[in-house]
Amino acid sequence: GVGTGPEMENLKRIAKGNVEFLGWQSQQELREYYRRCRALIFPGVEDFGIVPVEAQACGRPVIAYGEGGASETVSGPFAGSRSPSGTRISGVFFEEQNVEALISAVELSRQIDFDSDFIRKGSLRFSKEIFKERIAAFINSEVSDFVPTRGRVAPRLSAQISTN
Structure with a gap:
């Protein structure tokens, strides 16, 4: 297994001989394990x-x-x-x-x-770019409906969030 955590020592104790505990791995090493x-x-x-x-x-x-x-x-x-x-x-x-x-x-x-x-x-569909696009689209669609008032009528806000 890859990673660490509070149960690691307990898992090592109960694991069979065919289980290897690798501990923390870099992102590059982790990608290689996934690929293999x-x-x-x-x-x-x-x-x-x-x-x-x-x-x-x-x-x-x-x-x-x-x-x-x-x-x-x-x-x-x-x-x-x-x-x-x-x-x-x-x-x-x-x-x-x-x-x-x-x-x-x-x-x-x-x-x-x-x-x-x-x-x-x-x-x-879970990439950072897609997340940024979706959250920006959501904010842009919702902020146009937000009208703050402090006891008075306020004009509609207009804003655009960029994903760049």
Whole structure:
């Protein structure tokens, strides 16, 4: 595993010999790990979860617990369903946080011929540039409706936020 955290020592104690703890890695090293992996396993629940998006930006599919942000950033079937036809998916979900459900999701992922280019392109909707464009568009559309008054009538505001 990559990264550190308060549970690292406990995880090292209970891990089997086939688990390597790499600790903190630079962004460049992390990209290389993503590019070389068969798939990213993301068993947790996070509001957004940048890790699945980073893996997808490297063209790698994600095997994720089907709750939280991963359900918004990964597209694919739940384990237990038939192997999907087509390649317009970026991962596989599992419904319960247990070993059996994870194994089922890994087995399903092995039946799928993922399209790395499709996965990478799908991650672009979460890029910094797209975020800036969307937030600027939102602010620009909302600020025109904002009319501050302090007991008097104020003219409508006009403003434009640039993404540059």
